Amino acid sequence: MQSVWKILSLLLLLLILYGMSCMDLNKSNHSQISGISQPSTPExxxxxxxxxxxxxxxxxxxxxxxxxxxxxxxxxxxxIKQGEDEMGMPAFGKALSDKEINRLTDYILSKSKQLAEAPESDASDQSNQIYDEPEFWVETMVTGLEIPWGLEFLPNGDMLIAERNGTLSRYTSDGKLIQISGLPPVRDRGQGGLMDLQLHPDYSENGWLYISYSYFDDENSGNSNTAIIRARLDSDQLTHIETLYRGKPALSTSHHFGSRIEFDTAGYMYFAIGDRGRRDEFPQSINNSNGKIHRLFDDGRIPPDNPFVGRKGAEESIYSYGHRNPQGLALHPVTKEMWSHEHGPRGGDEINIIQKGENYGWPVISYGINYNGTVFTDDTAKPGMLQPVLYYDPSIAPCGMAFVNSDRYEGWKNNLLIGSLSFQYLERVVIENNEVVHQEKLLDGIGRVRNVRVGPDGYIYVAVEEPGRILRLVPVEE
Ligand code: HEC
Structure with a gap:
């Protein structure tokens, strides 16, 4: 019996080593995470x-x-064996034997029970903890949230918070959380729900708030995709709601909705939609919305110079394609280029600079492999497909993205901040000439980081899950 396990662990080790060696081919722009404690048992x-x-x-x-x-x-x-395709849970029946799956099941049940019974570690422990270079402390602004997704700041200093379960609220400067009504029905299932928020660049003149969420195709089918609406806020009620875009086709799957929204300096509105879990069907074809970054005028019209306008069968809002699941979109404060990141499969999360009409390669080229360890492409590069600025292996599960455009944090000006869901930290990325020259972990262990924004007051705000809360990084000098 023991020898069987030895052979199995040896095989696994070989597989991991093989996987690592495969994935290291010409991958200079590659990021590694360290500091995960070494597992001991096979399960x-x-x-x-x-x-x-x-x-x-x-x-x-x-x-x-x-x-x-x-x-x-x-x-x-x-x-575990068969997966739950609609939800995005892969099948592992080919990677693991029935026996291994049973042991893994026992491990998950006993370990999670043990963790549940362990004395609770206070998630706000990290508040008031001082970090260095530059020194800052973490102020907990808002607590009691579910999964905070979108964050936006009104001119009067109030904060808008979108939670994935469909709650939109306004956090006032005197500490009240007031619910905003009037949202259309939101499909809160899997990775979908109420997602991003973005004010129009001329919000103080026109009052437009942009919102992305998972719409119901029709309540009976339950099918869904990402929609973009804009609306005005009047006494904590959404009014003048306009539907600007609905991703098509609507699907029964519950993952890869993408959905960050960002404006550029010319006033175009960009937003992302993930491949909806159908990588072989959507991202490489321009006749659908999925696995794409889209560009529209602020009122939803198609800009006539969008790259696929007039192309037969094309979804004319498409600006770039071949994406997996982008959940970060931010305009570089100096170059004014649109940056994005996207979730890869196992390994292969990417940071990209978005260019008009370009193909980012998913799933034809990738630095990742299938979740069950099998390989779906041998190629990491191909002519006609753009390379990422950086890729992550292992995946950090990037969510939320912002450039530090304020002077509050010494030495951080124009750095890129990215949330990590799986490793639960905030990554600071230093970029020079569109290349990554330094990476650093901030707030290590803070919880699943869902979003990061720099407010008009110049402070960095971070949305964290479990428990859902909004934090603010305050430089110590203040
Ligand atoms: C690509 C992401 C992904 C990977 C990798 C993954 N899962 Fe899942 N899994 C999901 C999602 C999404 C769900 C459905 C939502 C949920 O229950 O969290 C799910 C559901 C499950 C469920 C059912 C939960 C329920 O509520 O009934 C089990 C059990 C499970 N996963 C075990 C595993 C095990 C064990 C592994 C590793 C062998 C694994 N998963 C790997 C995404 C993943």
Whole structure:
């Protein structure tokens, strides 16, 4: 029996080494994460290798879980084996034997129970902790949120917060959280729900607030995709709602909605939609909305110089294609170029600079592999497909993105900040001439970072999950 395990662990080790050697070919712009504690048992290894990227290195997603599909060990093992395609849970029946799956199931159940019973570590512990270079402390601004997604700042200093479950609220300067009504029905399922918020660059004149969310195709089908609306705020009520865009086709899948919104200096509105979990069907074809970054006029019209206007069957809002699931979009404060990042598969998250009409290669080229460890492409580069500025292996699960355009943080001007869902930190990226010259972890272990914004007051605001809260980084000198 013991020797079987030895052989299995050896095989796994070889597989990992093989995977690493494959993925290191011509990958100079490659980022590694260190500091994950070494797993010891085979099931711990399996968990860390196959599952941790999505379910959390500390089994976060399984602690105190309301099981949706599985109510007993047999059903859990079944889900692991067959996956839950509509939700984005891959199948592992080819990567793991039934025995390994049963052991993994026992491990998840016992470990998550153990973690649930452990004395609770206070998530706000990190508040008041001082970080260095530059020194700042973390102020907890808002607590009691579900999954905060969109963050925006009104001219009077109030903060708008969109939570994925469909709650839109205004946080006032005197500390009240007031709910805003009038949203259209939001499909809060899987990775979808109420997502990003963005004010029009001339908000103080025209009052337009832009919102992305998962719309219901029709309530009966339950199919969905990302929609963009704009609306005005009147006494904490959305009025003058205009639907500017609806991603097509609507699908029953519950993942990869993308959906950040950003304006450029010419006033065009950009937004991202993920591949909706259908990588072989959508991202490389321009006849649909998925796996794309789109560009529209602020009122939803198609700019006549969009790259695929007039092309037969084309979705004319498309600005760039071949994307997987972009959840970061930010305009560089100096170059005024549009930067984005996207979730890769296992390995292969990317930071990209978005250019008109370009193909970013998903899934023809990728620095990642399938979740179950198998390879879907040998190519990391091909003519006609753009390379990322940086890719991450292992995946950090990037979410939210902002450039530090204020002078509040010494030495951070024009640095890029990126949230990591899976490794639970904020990444600071220093860029010179569109190349990454330094990377650094901030707020390590803070929780799943969903969004980062720099407010009009120049402070960095971070939206974190479990428990849902908004933090602000305050330089110590102040
Ligand atoms: C690509 C991301 C991803 C990976 C990798 C992944 N899962 Fe999942 N898994 C999901 C999603 C999404 C769901 C559905 C939502 C949920 O329950 O969190 C899910 C659901 C599940 C469920 C059912 C939960 C329920 O509520 O009934 C189990 C059990 C599970 N995963 C175990 C695993 C195990 C074990 C691994 C590693 C072998 C793994 N998952 C790897 C994304 C992933």
């Amino acid at each position: 711990e290894k399996h968990y860390q290798y196959y599952c941790a990227g999505c379910h959390g290195v500390n089994l976060n997603e399984f602690v105190n879980k309301d099981w949706m599909f599985a109510n007993n060990p047999e059903e859990i093992a079944q889900i």
